[in-house]
Amino acid sequence: MFLFTRKNIREKYEYQLIEGGDAINKYNPKWLGQRHFQIFLNFLLTFIAYGMRVNLSIGIVAMTDANASKNPDIPVYPEWHDKSIALSSFFWGYIIPQIGAGMLASKYGPKWFLVGTMFVGSIFSIIIPPMANLFGSKGVMVCRMIQGFTQGFIFPSVHYNLSKWAPTSERSRMGSFVYAGGSIGSVVSMIVSGMIASSWYGWPMIFYCYGGFGIAWSILMGLYGANSPAEHKTISTEEKKYIEHNLGHDEHKKAVSTPWKKILTSLPVWAVLISHCGQNWGFWTLITEIPSYMGHVMKFDIKSNSLLSALPYFVNWIFSFLCSAVADMLIVRKFCTVGVTRKIFNSIGLVIPAVALTILGLGTKTANQSIALLVVAVGMNSAIYSGFNINHIELSPNHSGTLMGFTNCISNVFSLVAPLLVQVVVSDENNADQWKIVFFTAAAVYVATNTFFVFFGSGRVQPWNEEAKAKKEDDVLDETAQRGPTS
Template sequence: MSKETLEMGELGNQKPKNQVEAPHSCCGVRHIQVFLNFLLTFIAYGIRVNLSVAIVAMTTKASENPDIPIFDWHNKSIILSSFFWGYIIPQVGAGQLAKKFGPKWFLVATMFICSIFGLLLPIMAETMGSEGVMASRALQGFCQGFIFPSIHNLLSYWVPVSERSRLGTFVYAGGPLGTVVSMIVTGIVSASWYGWPLIFYIYGVMGIVWSIAMAILGSNKPCESKIISEEERTYIETSLGHSSNQKPLPTPWKSILTSLPVWAILVAHCGQNWGFWTLITEIPSYMNTVMHFQIKSNSYLSALPYFILWVLSFVFSGIADYLIIKKYTSLGATRKIFNSIGLICPAIALVFLGFMDEEHKNLAIALLVVAVGLNSAIYSGFNVNHMDISPNHSGTLMGITNCVSNIFSLLAPLFVQVVVTDEKDTMQWQLVFGVASAIYVVSNFVFVFCGSGEVQEWNNEGKDERGKV
């Protein structure tokens, strides 16, 4: 569950005008929309991370097929960072466009284009070298920059208040699950006779099929759907206070940009992305060059921490909600406790990981599981704090913090490229993990001391005394 996940509910503070009983059918059109978006995050994250494993096979012999190309590239970390060159560009604008025009066709078009460049990546690698791969990945990143702001907007119209936690978690859990599956499948395919090019074809086709399905079955709002029942439409719109027909509040840009809790979320998000993407892009190379795992076992072991992250994300979110509902801890305290678990525990594990070598493989794997798995607690920390401090503008806040924080997603692999000149040198990896650990600690410190769980006064700026825009 990618760091973009769970920041939902731009209209989440609006109360239902009337209580309407949920439709008796266990599967409605809203569930189709949710499942489509789950598949989107699953495929998008698969595309995002498959190169982290495939690049090992692209630069070292992994397949018995002599026709599979192998490249002599010494800029692997730069290649891995290229996705974020495009990804950071459309974030804030994508949310505003989705709000104005609706997210459906933005999702269809951007995922289709992203998939086309995935299909072209093997050809671009052979004809243009690493520059071709970087161009393809940057364009894929730009397309995926539209995904999470658009999903956020779509779910805010489709998911009833009483179902938001369950359905929202299901959608965004597609990210970490997609990471797990992509790493494993990429390793298996890369070691097969068909080699690494096949994995890009597989995900390219999956993305195109999804785009077609979304074009046919997807809708921006319940009122635009041609297949929804009147009963279900009434249930959703009543739950949301008929919010789909209400004029959005103007964005209080000055208040947002001068808000200390917003800056606390931003700093935490930046620290999270540095550590998360250092690991997700570099673990396969670390496992290959330092721990000397073969590509197939490498992919399984690289995926294991993210499977644990996926499982623990549900555990931590359940515990956090329980503490809040039972009022054992305040909302703000809960966010800070779980944020600390999600950043401090991994920071400690990373320090020890830097001292591991091939003789301590099992311990290194255990530390990676701890570093990545416990990081899932942030989904109950800063990652949902946008909704806490401003339910009306949480989408905009997500666009801002996701845009800026992904600059750090870009910089982290570039830092590794500069520091790790010899991938077999454990001392250089110690510096990589040590810096990530320090950034985790500092960013959490800022969030704990400057963050808040209270709705900010500027949340309702733009409403008159009668509550109208």
């Protein structure tokens, strides 16, 4: 029988497997292992996926500006007046598969769903230029809607993977690394998209490149990805047992049914959901509209626009590592409980950006001040990766993928609505006063939703996490008692 002990967890994080009282192996989780490669695959996934999401924010500026490219043969469509609708079309498809994707990931494992959906989404990235030429902005909307549908599988599946591959003592860092892939992916996408759009190749090359990246990732995941340590063919016994014991569960256990009634009546789940809704409202308002704000209010050309639009997300990426390291330290050294740590970082990630957006809305004297406030608003927002964003796993490791699918589905309705509000409110993109309404609204949503999380959030595993399993075991015991002893 194996026992699992921890030594010097605050300093070395060394773990030792013991059989019959004798040490048989020592595993130091600071070494690179298979779990790190699986986490890296998930990082690449969010990096490429967010690049695909964001590239239209820069691309659509070039698609409607005859002066964007040096090549006069690149097609442009200045007659398009539904750009914010086109930017929101991604979410028309994105919200559809979320809950089902989480349940499928829990039942069958996420690997092949991710491989297939990323491949299909990449094909539709490649055909955006011809669809724009043939069917105008409506053709782009169709492609983006299908891309959104395929990416609807990503976060429920990634969350499930984290619940299987990320040990508790490394969870904040691993979760932040994976999800911060979206931030650095946004940075690279904005910069690269701006450079490509202003080059001889023009805006179509943006979508060809990202389609190729997505196909390459699908092949890599198909060859080397795994749903869990139990299914990985080359993982060492020591690392496998380290992960399983650290997570407090056996990977060979059968899946339990989803206790939907308990989930839907759980205040900690609602705290995550409401905070997720507020995050998506603010994040997608900024990520889709900053290029337009930079171009029309601050008067930057497309190349400068892409660089400055990317700067806040670069800071977001850097700051995420600092937050996750501090969060893990607070938990491991028992300075704060898991729940308190999540609330602290969630507040940093939502309240400080709200203050920055409020100041931005009140008005600034120079463009540099506006840029600085946008950097603070987006950069500090990365603290949520150590806040509500990882909290699903702590509430219910068994149902983390389903929970992420549930909250991501509902919250992305707000990702869809936020750009549409801009379409309604900002009738004149050069009017700074109209943009104030956008910033004030996002700030108010941030503060209100974080307040709910602070009051009702939790860092404890909920009783219904293994309720179905416990009920089944009770039924077996009752049946045995009724039959009586056997000879």
